Structure formats: structure tokens, C-alpha cells
Amino acid sequence: MRIVLLFGLLSIALAGCQEPTSDAVAEPDGAQLYAQHCAACHGDNGAGGVGVPLNLAAFQYGVSDEFLKLTIQHGRPGRVMPAFSELGEAEVDALVEHLRSWAPGKPVIPANGHIDGNPQRGKALYAQHCASCHGSQGEGGEGTGVTFSRPRDLPIIAPALNNDGFLAAATDQLIKAAVVNGREGTPMTSFREQGLSDTQINDIVSYVRSFENQPDPNPVGNPDDEPLTIAYDSPYSVEETVKALERAAVGRNFRIIRTQTLEDGLFPEPEQNPNQVIVYFCNFDLVNRALAIDPRVGLFLPCRVTVVEQEDGVKVMSINPKRLAYLFNNAELNRLCDEMVKTYSNIIEEATF
Missing domain, CATH: 1.10.760.10 (Cytochrome c-like domain)
Structure with missing residues (x-):
């Protein structure tokens, strides 16, 4: 089964935003x-x-x-x-x-x-x-x-x-x-x-x-202490899980931007896998606050959650904002990413309960 490596592609994009090294x-x-x-x-x-x-x-x-x-x-x-x-x-x-x-x-x-x-x-x-x-x-x-x-x-x-x-x-x-x-x-x-x-x-x-x-007010921490993704198992089908995600996001004052297959735009529609879906949603107050702190958050906003059917069941995943925040060296952004992790987790937990 062809799996689109969404997180791999994002990792490549993020790597390009890091400070390039210089050869001696x-x-x-x-x-x-x-x-x-x-x-x-x-x-x-x-x-x-x-x-x-x-x-x-x-x-x-x-x-x-x-x-x-x-x-x-x-x-x-x-x-x-x-x-x-x-x-x-x-x-x-x-x-x-x-x-x-x-x-x-x-x-x-x-x-x-x-x-x-x-x-x-x-x-x-x-x-x-x-x-x-x-x-x-x-x-x-x-x-x-x-x-x-x-x-x-x-x-x-x-x-x-x-x-x-x-x-x-x-x-x-x-x-x-x-x-x-x-x-x-x-x-x-x-x-x-x-x-x-x-x-x-x-x-x-x-x-x-x-x-x-005095204690460091902005401890940097270790990015390896944070998982790359927030991941949950869903007891429901892909279609049911996607609908539940949309309801949970709307219930927390987010607006659904679009729902599409992961392969949308990469392959012709008949060839796209319907059991790999990504849901985009947005709270504009959150986006405005994040962009005012650090516009590089555009790499992982608006919010997005991926639903994928695998051999062992349906998985629901999102990029972990706290892991990504380590790339930006911005303590103010770290606090906002803590808030985003709680939001992601609450929405996904509600959709997979």
C-alpha cells in the first residue's frame, strides 16, 4: 500500500529552514x-x-x-x-x-x-x-x-x-x-x-x-524529549473518524478549512487512496497570535490532523508543535505551542473516544 510520507516531506521542509552549516x-x-x-x-x-x-x-x-x-x-x-x-x-x-x-x-x-x-x-x-x-x-x-x-x-x-x-x-x-x-x-x-x-x-x-x-526562565530543553507526532488509535473507520474530528474541531471554535486525501494534488483523483485523509482547521485568533510571535509558524499552521488506515487499525496523527518549536529558539512561541498541543490532544481524544 502506498503511503504518502507527509511527515517526511515536512521534515525536509523544516530542515531547509534551519541555519545552514558552513564547511571549514x-x-x-x-x-x-x-x-x-x-x-x-x-x-x-x-x-x-x-x-x-x-x-x-x-x-x-x-x-x-x-x-x-x-x-x-x-x-x-x-x-x-x-x-x-x-x-x-x-x-x-x-x-x-x-x-x-x-x-x-x-x-x-x-x-x-x-x-x-x-x-x-x-x-x-x-x-x-x-x-x-x-x-x-x-x-x-x-x-x-x-x-x-x-x-x-x-x-x-x-x-x-x-x-x-x-x-x-x-x-x-x-x-x-x-x-x-x-x-x-x-x-x-x-x-x-x-x-x-x-x-x-x-x-x-x-x-x-x-x-x-536564579532558575533559567526560558529553559531550552532537549527536542528529543518530545515525540515528533501526537498519535492516537481510533476504534472507528476512516470516514467516521474524519467526521468526528470535524465535529470536535468545530466544537472548540475552529473552522474547517478543507478535508482532502493526503495524495490530493500528487496523483490523479482515481488513483488517490481514500483511506489516507488530512483535515485542515483554523482558529484565526490563534493564528494571529502565533504569527505575531513568530511568522515561521506558517510551516505548521493552520492546524492539520491526518487519519490513516493501516494493517493494525486507523491511526490519527498530527505534528507535535512542541517538537517543532525547538527549531525556532523562541520561548514566547514555546508557550503558545504548549497550548496548541493541548488543543490537538483534546480534539483527537474527543474524536477517538
Whole structure:
């Protein structure tokens, strides 16, 4: 019996959306690597977008090469930017060299060294001066979509300060330099010019550093902990199961988009297997929320459930959104995918009860 490998085809499509790997070469091209891996979020010339601007002298003169390297290697877990662990040392160096070409001159790199402040006082100062942009718990600005058209509260999305990747890359002195000097060309102004003393700034830095001692608010997890599909056995025929799925979806405020065989469009209608059916359904509020978070969810929305008759009975299956969410490194999307899994499971359970 011919089985259309729907999930295999989708897996191939998803694989094409992952960051392509780079073969090691003698002299990596930093500009080419940037266009391949970074430009979509940080802009062709580093002017920023979803990602922070990288071409600002105020930024470049306040960070070290080591910070840039560690940021590329570790990424920002849960904040769209992946870890580019597949890039070799020479490729990372070439990327950093390309970034530096946008701000010629000699950066004033902050020295290393621990800053001894009072995190409790810093917490109150953070709430007063930082939380409106960086989030009450350092979670970063809202709006972690991946196109320039996504809604946001500020022209530049403020980075997450409680992020493992940021804290691993940023030294105390680097954080302090950002607070003292601000980021010209962004909404962040100099806190020293706002009247904060050196002691107060040290307290803020100590509070930001204390995020390292708190539980990770956006644990990445392991994709292998999630099955690729949500699958149930149905005691009914394919036709009966499909009708039950449609009723269950409509009963949960979804609209049926279409119902078709899996082979529709691949083979002439007389040759299509009627015992392999896919049901498409949609809740437009859910779709709008998902697209506002990350438009890449178009890979697995609208919702779809497949019904297939096999030798051991009728199977009902859907792609597991939680497994797919791991591809996108977007904690906000992960929460929505948790909701989607419950919806899929409830609809399929009702249809196969």
C-alpha cells in the first residue's frame, strides 16, 4: 500500500529552514558568513531590526572581541538568536572582523573585573530605570518575531539581561560601561547623565549579575524529549473518524478549512487512496497570535490532523508543535505551542473516544 510520507516531506521542509552549516575553509569570508547567518535579524549593514544594531560605534566601542565571539557561539537561548556552534573558530573570527569593519577606530574596551555592588539596592534601581524596556525580570522587550513588520513597543527590541547567553558573554565591566554610556542611536541613554552615582550603577550591575543565580526562565530543553507526532488509535473507520474530528474541531471554535486525501494534488483523483485523509482547521485568533510571535509558524499552521488506515487499525496523527518549536529558539512561541498541543490532544481524544 502506498503511503504518502507527509511527515517526511515536512521534515525536509523544516530542515531547509534551519541555519545552514558552513564547511571549514582556509580563509572564511566574514561578509558572506554575516549575510548567511546574521543579516535576516540584524540587517544587511548591521543597522538592526529584530536583533540589536551592530554597526553603532557606541555598541562596538563598548564590547570586546571576546564578547562578540561568545555571543555568536552561545546565542541567546529562547530569544530567537540561535547558538552558532557549528561555526569553527576561524569562521567566528572572520565574522567578528567583519562586524568591526563598520566602526573603524580603536574601541575603548572595558577592563575585566568583578564589580562589588548591592543587588538588593540594585533591584529597586533596576525597577525604576530599566524594567520598562528590559522587562521586570530582565526578560527583554516584547515582540520576538523574526521580520521587521512584527509589532513592538520600541523601535529596537531591548535584549534580555537574564539570558544565559548574555550573562556568559558579558563581564561586569562591560555591563557597567553600557549603563554608564548608554547606546547612542537606541532608546537607551546614559544613566550617568540621568544623575545616577557610580555606587548606584554598581548596584544595578550587581543585580543584573544576580540573574545567574536564579532558575533559567526560558529553559531550552532537549527536542528529543518530545515525540515528533501526537498519535492516537481510533476504534472507528476512516470516514467516521474524519467526521468526528470535524465535529470536535468545530466544537472548540475552529473552522474547517478543507478535508482532502493526503495524495490530493500528487496523483490523479482515481488513483488517490481514500483511506489516507488530512483535515485542515483554523482558529484565526490563534493564528494571529502565533504569527505575531513568530511568522515561521506558517510551516505548521493552520492546524492539520491526518487519519490513516493501516494493517493494525486507523491511526490519527498530527505534528507535535512542541517538537517543532525547538527549531525556532523562541520561548514566547514555546508557550503558545504548549497550548496548541493541548488543543490537538483534546480534539483527537474527543474524536477517538
